[in-house]
Amino acid sequence: MKFGIVVFPGSNCDHDCHHVITKVLGHEAKFLWHKEQDLHGVDGVILPGGFSYGDYLRSGAMAACSPIMDSIKAFAHDGGMVFGICNGFQILLEAKLLPGVLMRNQSLKFICKDVCLRVENTETPFTNTMQTGDVLTLPIAHMDGNYTLDRRSATKLLEEGRVLFRYCDSSGQVDDESNPNGSVESIAGVMNEQGNVAGMMPHPERCSESMLGNRDGLKIFESIVKAWTK
Amino acid sequence: MKITTDIIKDHGLTDDEYRHACKLLGREPNLTELGIISVMWSEHCSYKSSRIYLRELPTRGPSVLQGPGENAGVVDIGDGLAVCFKMESHNHPSFIEPYQGAATGVGGIMRDIFTMGARPIANLNSIRFGAPNHPKTKRLLSGVVSGIGGYGNTMGVPTVGGEVVFDECYNDNILVNAFTIGLMKADRIFKGQASGIGNAVIYIGSKTGRDGIHGATMASGEFDESSEEQRPTVQVGDPFMEKLLLEACMELMQSDAVVGIQDMGAAGLTCSSFEMADRAEMGMELHLERVPQRAEHMTAYEMMLSESQERMLLVVKQGRENEVLQICDKWDIEAAIIGKVTGDRRMKVYHDGKLVVDMPVAPISGEAPIYERPYAEPTWKKSLNDFDFASIPLPNDYNSTLQTLLTSPNLASKAWVWQQYDHMVQTNTVVPPGSDAAVIRIKGTSKGLALTSDCNSRYCYLDPRMGAALAVAEAARNLSCVGALPLAITDCLNFGNPEKPDIMWQFREAILGMSEACRRFETPIISGNVSLYNETGGKAIYPTPTVGMVGLLDEVERHATAFWKSKGDTILLLGKNNDELGGSEYLKQIHGKVCGLPPELDYDRELAVQKACRIGIRRGIVRSAHDVSDGGLAVALVECSIGREEGVLGAVVTLEDDLRPDALFFGESASRILISVAPQHAETFMMIAKEVGAPVAMIGEVGGGRLKINGLIDVDVVELREAWKTALPRMMET
Numbered sequence: 001m002k003f004g005i006v007v008f009p010g011s012n013c014d015h016d017c018h019h020v021i022t023k024v025l026g027h028e029a030k031f032l033w034h035k036e037q038d039l040h041g042v043d044g045v046i047l048p049g050g051f052s053y054g055d056y057l058r059s060g061a062m063a064a065c066s067p068i069m070d071s072i073k074a075f076a077h078d079g080g081m082v083f084g085i086c087n088g089f090q091i092l093l094e095a096k097l098l099p100g101v102l103m104r105n106q107s108l109k110f111i112c113k114d115v116c117l118r119v120e121n122t123e124t125p126f127t128n129t130m131q132t133g134d135v136l137t138l139p140i141a142h143m144d145g146n147y148t149l150d151r152r153s154a155t156k157l158l159e160e161g162r163v164l165f166r167y168c169d170s171s172g173q174v175d176d177e178s179n180p181n182g183s184v185e186s187i188a189g190v191m192n193e194q195g196n197v198a199g200m201m202p203h204p205e206r207c208s209e210s211m212l213g214n215r216d217g218l219k220i221f222e223s224i225v226k227a228w229t230k
Numbered sequence: 231m232k233i234t235t236d237i238i239k240d241h242g243l244t245d246d247e248y249r250h251a252c253k254l255l256g257r258e259p260n261l262t263e264l265g266i267i268s269v270m271w272s273e274h275c276s277y278k279s280s281r282i283y284l285r286e287l288p289t290r291g292p293s294v295l296q297g298p299g300e301n302a303g304v305v306d307i308g309d310g311l312a313v314c315f316k317m318e319s320h321n322h323p324s325f326i327e328p329y330q331g332a333a334t335g336v337g338g339i340m341r342d343i344f345t346m347g348a349r350p351i352a353n354l355n356s357i358r359f360g361a362p363n364h365p366k367t368k369r370l371l372s373g374v375v376s377g378i379g380g381y382g383n384t385m386g387v388p389t390v391g392g393e394v395v396f397d398e399c400y401n402d403n404i405l406v407n408a409f410t411i412g413l414m415k416a417d418r419i420f421k422g423q424a425s426g427i428g429n430a431v432i433y434i435g436s437k438t439g440r441d442g443i444h445g446a447t448m449a450s451g452e453f454d455e456s457s458e459e460q461r462p463t464v465q466v467g468d469p470f471m472e473k474l475l476l477e478a479c480m481e482l483m484q485s486d487a488v489v490g491i492q493d494m495g496a497a498g499l500t501c502s503s504f505e506m507a508d509r510a511e512m513g514m515e516l517h518l519e520r521v522p523q524r525a526e527h528m529t530a531y532e533m534m535l536s537e538s539q540e541r542m543l544l545v546v547k548q549g550r551e552n553e554v555l556q557i558c559d560k561w562d563i564e565a566a567i568i569g570k571v572t573g574d575r576r577m578k579v580y581h582d583g584k585l586v587v588d589m590p591v592a593p594i595s596g597e598a599p600i601y602e603r604p605y606a607e608p609t610w611k612k613s614l615n616d617f618d619f620a621s622i623p624l625p626n627d628y629n630s631t632l633q634t635l636l637t638s639p640n641l642a643s644k645a646w647v648w649q650q651y652d653h654m655v656q657t658n659t660v661v662p663p664g665s666d667a668a669v670i671r672i673k674g675t676s677k678g679l680a681l682t683s684d685c686n687s688r689y690c691y692l693d694p695r696m697g698a699a700l701a702v703a704e705a706a707r708n709l710s711c712v713g714a715l716p717l718a719i720t721d722c723l724n725f726g727n728p729e730k731p732d733i734m735w736q737f738r739e740a741i742l743g744m745s746e747a748c749r750r751f752e753t754p755i756i757s758g759n760v761s762l763y764n765e766t767g768g769k770a771i772y773p774t775p776t777v778g779m780v781g782l783l784d785e786v787e788r789h790a791t792a793f794w795k796s797k798g799d800t801i802l803l804l805g806k807n808n809d810e811l812g813g814s815e816y817l818k819q820i821h822g823k824v825c826g827l828p829p830e831l832d833y834d835r836e837l838a839v840q841k842a843c844r845i846g847i848r849r850g851i852v853r854s855a856h857d858v859s860d861g862g863l864a865v866a867l868v869e870c871s872i873g874r875e876e877g878v879l880g881a882v883v884t885l886e887d888d889l890r891p892d893a894l895f896f897g898e899s900a901s902r903i904l905i906s907v908a909p910q911h912a913e914t915f916m917m918i919a920k921e922v923g924a925p926v927a928m929i930g931e932v933g934g935g936r937l938k939i940n941g942l943i944d945v946d947v948v949e950l951r952e953a954w955k956t957a958l959p960r961m962m963e964t
Contacts, residue, residue, distance in 0.1 A: 009562060010470050012386025016657045019673065049655075051384040054470025110379045112652045113645075114875070141383070141652045206654050211671065211787065 001228045002028040004042030006072070006088075008063045009034065013049035013085065013205060020205045021046075025221050034066040043228055044081035045072055047088025049141070049203060059102065059144045060090030069095055081125055081224060082197045086142055089189070089199030097197050098190055099157070100149035105142070106182030112141040114213070115180050117188055117202060118168040121161040124191055125227030126198045129219050135172045136165070136216040138202035140180060145201040147183035147190075154184045164189040164198060231261050241268035247599055254593045262531045262579075262586050267594060269497035269535060270504060273762050276598035279728035280760045283741045287721075291754040294718065296419060301342040301493060303756025305718045306416050307782055309675050314348035314419075315411035317356070317683070317722040317778040319761035323464040324406040328373025332357075332406050333381040333467040334539055339408045340385060341493035344476050345542060347420035347483050348412025351656060352670050353382050355392035355408055356683040356722070356776045360401030362639045362961055367396065370404055372962065377467075378408070379650045384469035385476065389651035390659055390668035392683050393776075396639045399687070402766035407722040407759075409683055409778040413672065420483060422492030424506035424514060424545045424571045429489055431503070431514060431569040432551065434558050435475045435541035438499070439524035441465050442537025471540040471563070478561040479542065487550035494541040500534045502543040504577060508595035516569035518581040530581040545571060605734035614692060617825040619811050624892055628942045631820055632864050635896065636950060638819045641861050642957035664873055665792045666711035666857050669783065678786025680714030682779055686860065687772035688813045689828035694736045695743035696828050698775045700900055702747035703836050704859055705779035710840035711855040711903060713789045713847035714781030716751055721758040721777055726770025728762045736773040737762075744775060750833045753779060790847045792856035793874040794881065797933035799853055800912040804839045805902030806925050807863065807887045807894055815860045816896035829900045836901040838924035843903050845918050851911040858902035864895035864943060866904050871937055872951035880947045883930030883939045891942055906932055 003021050007014050014031065021029040030040055039045065052063035063069070069091075076082045076097055084092040092098045105111055119127055119134040130136075149157070157163050165188040169178040179186045181201075189200025204217030238248050241264055251267045252258055259267060269275060277284065289297040295312055296304035302316035320335025332355075340350045355378050360367045371394075382389045387410070424431070442465035482488050490510070492502040499521070507514045518533050528536075546554050551567055558565035572578070577594070579587035625631040635641055648663040660678060661669035667682040684705040690697030706716040721744065726733040748755055764771045783789055811817055812826025846852035858866040863885070872878050887894055907915050912928060919926035938944045 010384070010473055012384075012473065012655055016655065019657060023673075050386060051470060051473070054384060054468070054473075056470065109376070110383060110650045110652070112383075112654065113649050139654055141654060143383075203654070206657050209657075211660055212654075212657060 001043045001225050002030065004030055004032045004039055004045045006032045006034060006045065006047050006068055008052035008066060010052045010054055011048050011050035013203065016205045017046050017048045020208045020221060024208050024218060025225065027225060032068055034068050037067050037071045039071050039075055044083065044224060045075060047084040047091050049086030049088060052087055052091065060087060060094040063091045064094035073097065076197050079194065079196050081228065083126065083224060084199035085203055085205065086201055089201055090144065092197065092199045098192055098199050099153065100147055100190065102144045103146040103148045104144050105146050110143045111180055112139065114139050115202060116168050116170050116178065117165040118172050118174060120163045120166055123161065124164060124195055126191065126220055126223050127164055128223045128226055133172055135168060135170065137214055138204060138217055139206050140202050142201055145181040147187045149184055151184060154187065157190060158185060162191045163187050164191055165200060233258055233261065233264055237264065241265065242272060243268055247271060250599060255589060262534055263589060265531050265535050266500050266587065266589065269500055270594050271598040275497055275501055277760055278599050279601050279603055279762060280737065281600050282602055283738055286741050286745045287755045288745060288748050289754050289756065291718065291752065294754050294756055295416060297756050298758065300421055301345045303720065304346065304419055305756060307677065310416055311672065312414050312416040313411055313679065313780060314343050314346045314414055315409065315720055315780055316342050316757035317407055317409040317720045317776065318342065318759040319722050319724060320406045320408060321404060321724065321761055321764060324374055325404050327464040328370045329377040329380065330464050330466050332374040332377030334465045335406050335408045336378050336381040337467045337469060337472050337539055338495050339410045340387060340472065341495065343410045343412035344479055345420065345491050345493045347418050348414035349480060350387045350410050350412045351658065352681060353387055353389040353408065353410050354681055354683045354778060355389060357392065358395045358397065358400045358405040358774065360396065360404065361398045362396050364401045368962055374406055375647050375650050381467055381469045383652040385473050386655050388653045388655050388659055390653050390670060391663045391681060394644050394647050397772065399772045403764045403771050405724050405774060407776045409720065411681060411780060420488065420491050422506045423490040423510040424512050425510040426489055426547065427571055427573045428548045429571045430546045430548060430551045430567050431516065431571065432544040432546050432554055432565060433521055433541065433568045434478065434544060434565040435563055436468060436471050436538055437522040437524040437564060438533055438536045439538045440528065440532055440536060443532060443535045465537050465539050467539050474561045474563050475540055475542065478558055478563055481557050482554060485553060487547050487553050488544055489547055490545040492543050494543055496537065498535060498537050504591055504595040506543065506545060507577060507591045511575065513572040513574040513576045513591055514569055515572050516579045518579060520566050520568045522564040522566055530579065530586040534579065603728055603734045604731045605738050606731040607735050608732035614825050615827050619826065622821055624890065628891065628895060629945050632868065632943060632945060633950065633953060635815060635819055635861050635865055636868060636954045637957040639958060639961055640815060641865060643955045644958065645955065646958040646962060660786055661712055661789060661791055666708040667714065669712050669786065669789050671786045676785050678783040678789065680709045680712045680781040680783060682708040683776055684708065685774055685776040687774040688818065688824055690740060690774060691772040692813045692826065693828050694739035694773045696831065698740040698743035699747040699831055700828060701775060701777045702744055702751060703831055703900055704857065705777045706751045706753065707840055707857045707903065709779060709781035710843045711790065711792065711857050713844055714783045715844065716753045716779055716781045719748060719753045719755045719777055719779050721755055721775060723758065723760045724764050724771065724774040724776065725762050726765045733770055740773055740775045788848050788850060790852050790855040792870060793854055794870050794879040794906055794932045795853040797879065798909060799906040799932040800909050800928055801881060801883060801930040801932060802905045802907065802912065802915060802926055803902060803929045804842055804905060804919060804924050804926050805835065806899065807885065807889060808897065808899040809889050809893045810897045810899045811893050814862065814896060814898045816862065816892065829898055831900050835925065838922045839901050839903055841922045842919040842924040843905065846905065846915050851907050851915060852905055853908065854906045856904045858904060859898060862896035862898050864939060867939065868937055868950060870904060871947045872954055878935065878947040878951050879932055880934040880936045881930050881932050882934065885929060885940055895939065895943065
């Protein structure tokens with residue numbers, strides 16, 4: 001599979017994603033420059049983490065207006081797989097490819113630590129290698145990760161199986177204490193209605209090798225490849 | 231404008247210095263020239279008080295590719311790769327405006343690294359604050375930590391470790407020492423040299439504004455109550471701009487168009503242009519109207535002295551200018567050809583066609599006055615050192631003493647701090663903050679780097695020579711605890727007013743102690759920074775020579791962390807327990823005393839202990855290794871039990887030394903490491919220790935939910951962990 005990884009000014013997890021895809025997963029990856037519109041025939045697009053445009057204005061707001069985003073919207077519209085991590089998730093929300101917004105963390109502080117995630121729906125291109133109720137350990141590293149949506153829409157997302165992951169404790173229990181940033185319904189990652197665009201705050205690329213703690217993150221990349229192979 | 235004695239004084243120059251400047255110029259300087267002289271000859275830029283002693287420091291070694299004198303030092307690590315690192319202070323700005331002061335400190339040190347051609351791969355931060363209950367402490371800590379995170383996180387450079395220390399001596403003069411290490415090809419070192427007559431001088435990065443004018447001069451004077459009025463001299467950082475600047479520089483350095491490059495840090499355009507021209511024995515012609523400007527109607531004086539952040543000065547081969555401009559355009563950063571290299575060894579600066587500066591480069595850059603300031607041992611030292619420890623009562627309840635120590639801000643968990651730093655970006659962090667040293671892997675090789683920063687300033691206050699040597703020893707020990715061989719050092723020397731003989735004595739002693747230690751550990755000092763005048767209202771901080779040390783692991787997979795791994799493992803202690811309480815955290819926290827002498831350092835024993843630890847880790851039999859330092863053996867044992875994220879593991883320990891129990895549990899004798907191994911490897915490890923001449927003893931076994939020592943200490947480690955983890959957040963919330 002050939003992944004495209006978008007480089008915005010201020011992206012800083014672009015090389016980390018490239019490393020996992022090419023060196024760990026063994027697939028192809030190409031950097032896509034934000035000023036261009038050509039997606040170079042990639043099979044899936046990753047919007048990496050970082051601080052595009054320094055998070056100035058609102059995180060993700062300016063990157064969502066980049067020339068490359070026009071092509072990515074068209075690609076998504078045609079069913080192409082698009083996956084946003086952290087700042088990439090923020091950009092997908094600002095681009096209206098996914099519902100909701102990300103507000104400042106409830107603690108008003110940047111938080112970098114491992115959290116537990118409960119897998120909510122395994123019938124998606126992003127989670128198809130997992131079992132329902134699996135608890136993954138992934139790191140978060142963000143200032144604006146407080147997923148916000150009116151409660152009714154959030155419940156609807158859950159009902160429709162469009163919530164991929166929720167913050168939980170190590171036993172899989174979802175509660176306020178294990179919610180690191182104040183997200184509604186402890187939502188950590190969501191998917192669009194068509195099921196081809198997803199975003200999440202935690203960083204799967206940071207835990208895809210055992211030397212870095214665990215390989216839970218790799219399951220997400222493997223799921224994307226599996227979905228594409230079908 | 232006539233230069234009056236008041237103007238000269240406002241520029242921090244003495245009458246003698248001014249007369250010397252006039253002699254060099256052959257006339258009186260104009261205001262712009264006076265400004266240039268004042269920053270070039272400020273303590274911050276010229277090292278005029280410290281230079282004669284810095285020569286004592288060992289700076290050479292077989293793997294040193296670049297020692298002090300450039301923007302940062304470089305060490306060869308094999309495989310055609312090298313690392314570039316340095317530590318620098320940003321104390322005064324951080325006290326005045328903690329967020330921006332700390333942020334720009336981090337931004338500045340990262341520029342020093344990538345200007346050498348190295349991509350920054352990790353940061354450390356050694357930060358020191360006043361007493362926890364001092365009214366300013368919480369605001370300063372909170373601001374400094376957010377500032378460090380705000381800059382480093384945005385840059386995508388992980389902050390993987392450092393120190394956080396509280397002591398009254400920093401009440402009105404906090405310390406923020408920022409360290410960055412970068413990775414580069416060993417044969418692609420870029421230097422700040424303006425060589426080649428006719429080559430273009432190109433300015434890139436942020437526009438120049440009126441911010442930070444005279445920052446270097448501010449950093450070269452004592453503080454008083456009006457210091458907070460100096461807030462306008464603190465620069466404002468733009469980490470997004472620096473990220474673009476970093477990527478643009480990395481791309482520029484792929485070609486051979488760039489001849490020289492230097493960060494515009496302290497003293498901005500002045501310092502970078504003079505130093506680059508001086509190193510190449512050249513001159514420069516600059517045209518200030520071409521400098522990208524943020525404010526209108528800026529004068530030559532303002533432009534030459536502005537410390538606006540995120541700017542670089544490049545010298546580019548004649549005819550290759552467009553390549554540079556194109557890359558800057560790609561990354562949307564400003565770039566302007568502002569002048570050229572000349573052969574007359576003079577700095578000629580024009581503004582709107584008018585010659586406003588005409589000075590000889592070398593004397594202004596290299597012939598700053600050097601002072602051999604008087605020094606004398608402080609009269610108060612002896613009475614502090616001569617202390618009769620028999621007068622200290624033994625604790626009634628060792629459990630509560632241990633709990634008090636562990637929940638004191640100096641020993642409590644620092645997760646509140648480092649969870650605000652992105653410590654994982656770049657996906658190389660193998661050992662995150664919380665162990666003795668951080669370990670990062672080097673992708674594409676089997677190698678890893680270990681990083682630590684250390685200094686116990688209380689030791690340095692009681693005996694600066696021994697204190698500085700102990701800082702080097704502890705740094706080397708911390709690296710050995712993760713399995714790394716110490717490579718080299720950067721230092722950040724924070725002291726009071728050098729015009730006072732007792733401060734100068736502290737400085738001189740610390741340099742001598744550090745020099746000897748560096749020779750013994752074979753860790754040359756490849757870069758560093760001196761920060762003097764750390765005084766407020768005439769009261770100096772404790773001498774604080776912070777050591778940043780880097781070590782190498784040939785096989786990064788073979789490393790250790792500080793925490794117990796399995797029930798039933800055997801606990802061994804490398805080193806010797808001595809009857810030493812001087813300068814300890816225990817004396818300070820429990821008895822409110824700072825007195826006695828710091829622990830002794832036996833180099834042979836220290837080297838043997840470290841070597842045994844490294845061998846054990848390399849052979850794969852050491853399951854955990856932890857340095858015994860602040861708080862002593864009992865605190866170290868608890869840390870091994872509670873530092874694990876996977877939950878606690880207790881231990882049962884018996885110590886057979888015949889010492890007073892508080893010295894045994896809480897004394898801080900140097901050269902000790904706690905090791906745990908699987909029981910079947912205990913004998914093997916004892917053999918290793920004996921072979922290298924390190925004292926070693928089996929002292930206990932891992933397991934259970936309690937830590938028990940000698941029948942005097944018996945604590946529930948789950949409860950202790952909770953108290954230890956929540957102490958700092960509780961302090962910050964109340």
